[in-house]
Amino acid sequence: MNQTLDEYAEAAIQRLLTEHPSLGEQGITLTRREHCLMLSGEVESPQRRAEIERLVNEALPDVDVRCDIGITRANPPTEHEELA
Amino acid sequence: MIRVAAVGDVHLDADVLGRYRPALEQLPGCADVLLLAGDLTRHGTVAEATCVATEFGNLAVPVIAVLGNHDHHADQPQDVTAVLEDAGITVLEGSGTVLTIDGTRLGVAGAKGFGGGFAGRCASDFGEPEMKAFVRTTCRIADRLGETLRSLDCDVLVALTHYAPIPETLAGEPLEIYPFLGSYLLGQAIDSAPTALAVHGHAHAGSERGTTPGGVRVRNVAHPVIKQAYSVFHLTGAERPTLTATGSAR
8 A cells, every 4th residue: 555545645635526626526435445545426427537536646646546436327216205 | 295306416517417307308297396405516606507507497397496505615606596596496595485286385495504413413602703603504594494484374395405404314424524414403493394394415425214303204315315317205285284374485
């Protein structure tokens, strides 16, 4: 594991995801694994996922960043809930 | 019976335009109204609000929205609201509206809400000015929400917020951030009226279902939680308001 991947780096990335003008993402979970940093959660478009990956890799060039971010489905519902 | 569709946290921008539209075109077949539970944009800019207006405007059912924290980020919530209202979307903040659907009056009271946390683990109106301002913001919003809920003259009453009124629908989020995700004061406001359903967003990693201490059903409709374009709830008039009221509040 790269030595730069500590708690402070994690906090900095969490803030970057929210505060960077091109992101504004508050729903991404960071998990520091033994040899990598995992990004998980969901975003609204593949472009946003790509931008997250790009900026995190740019901020942590020596860290193995793995992206497991999904795109939230936007299909119509197939059922409803009865609330009598 | 009234059919309520709801979704929050759609975070629209140009890259998402058109994604929801196929599902939205089906709304008249499955819902009488669409509620938008805040965080409609990414940064609260007019350009993003225009995307929301394009995607959620001119639908065949009425659309009622509250703003979320993202919609405030650019410090122009009035401009965002104006863009949405120009597209026919009703935007609520400490206010309400009543729709008559097949003879049944649906009342919707809406407010963004704010944080502070939940019973036994909440912030207090004490200490530094910043802390007092934080708590007083939530108190003011919750008071207004409660007043609006109690004032609506309707058959079925729904509360629409962005922040959560109960901790149960936050399950899945880190416990440490609960005070930033909602407040028991919103739940108390909801319980002060004969509310049939409370809908909120904000907690992307939260859970779908819960109830207030008073037994009101609460649904977290944040898009990443429901994982579909919107959820649909069928409400009967069983929870008929018993309070005397005079028209819609503002």
